[in-house]
Amino acid sequence: SQQGEEDPQALSIQEGENATMNCSYKTSINNLQWYRQNSGRGLVHLILIRSNEREKHSGRLRVTLDTSKKSSSLLITASRAADTASYFCAGPRNSGNTPLVFGKGTRLSVIA
Amino acid sequence: DGGITQSPKYLFRKEGQNVTLSCEQNLNHDAMYWYRQDPGQGLRLIYYSQIVNDFQKGDIAEGYSVSREKKESFPLTVTSAQKNPTAFYLCASSSTGPQGNQPQHFGDGTRLSIL
Numbered sequence: 001s002q003q004g005e006e007d008p009q010a011l012s013i014q015e016g017e018n019a020t021m022n023c024s025y026k027t028s029i030n031n032l033q034w035y036r037q038n039s040g041r042g043l044v045h046l047i048l049i050r051s052n053e054r055e056k057h058s059g060r061l062r063v064t065l066d067t068s069k070k071s072s073s074l075l076i077t078a079s080r081a082a083d084t085a086s087y088f089c090a091g092p093r094n095s096g097n098t099p100l101v102f103g104k105g106t107r108l109s110v111i112a
Numbered sequence: 113d114g115g116i117t118q119s120p121k122y123l124f125r126k127e128g129q130n131v132t133l134s135c136e137q138n139l140n141h142d143a144m145y146w147y148r149q150d151p152g153q154g155l156r157l158i159y160y161s162q163i164v165n166d167f168q169k170g171d172i173a174e175g176y177s178v179s180r181e182k183k184e185s186f187p188l189t190v191t192s193a194q195k196n197p198t199a200f201y202l203c204a205s206s207s208t209g210p211q212g213n214q215p216q217h218f219g220d221g222t223r224l225s226i227l
Contacts, residue, residue, distance in 0.1 A: 031213055042116075042202055042218030043155075088154060092212025099145060099170070100212055104154040 004032070004072075004089035004103035012109040019076040021106040023089030024069075030092065032065055032072045033100065037086045046074075046087075081112045114139045118203050118219035124227045125190065125197060133188045133222045135203035142208045144186035145216065148172060149200045158201075161186055190224065198225050 007022045023032065031050045035043040049056045049065045049072065056063045062075040076083055086107050090100040116137045125131045137144065143162050147155040157170030161180040175194025180186055186205075190197045201222045206214035 029212075033215060035216075040200075040221070040223075042118075042220045043204075043216070045215040045217070048213075048215055090216075098212055099143075099157055099160050100216065101157075102147075102155040104152075107152075 006103045006106045010107045021074045023072045033090045035088045079110045084110045116219035123224045128192045135186045137205045141205035143206045145204045146188045147202045
């Protein structure tokens, strides 16, 4: 029942560089969400993008959604060591009132 | 501050023992969820509840049980029938509305290990 699949599985960049993570999903969705998880902690909601939106910004985060390709991307600009975390996309499991399905995540390491 | 509290942070289970993980929220959310996370993996849904006194099985409910007697509380019991319980357990909640459309708020997890 996995909805989202992130790519790459792991990413290592230098501080100040941009980080791009991708998410592909299988079925039609009405929204897609991105979460961050610091090591040993719970997930934190970052952004929700609706199917009628193509791009959404929040601070240094930019999320895009391409419903024709069933894909989304999360861009973190000017990355910092504190951005080191795992990032997950999540989407509705199917139509109706059903819980989210999470991907396996991208592990981002930002090296100072 | 509103949030979700999970306790304990670390828990050890002996062979044949049932253990209960606590999850309390003061966000006034109707829906609550339990997930299991194995190393380097995503989240797998164990059980969820959309309203008090009602809950549904998720993808990996075998060996687990839950109750939802109060809106604020959604405890998870890991029974002796769960043969591989070692994992990181996360509790989450979300507000009223189609669940797939609502952001989820998470606790900081309980790490369960076998003695």
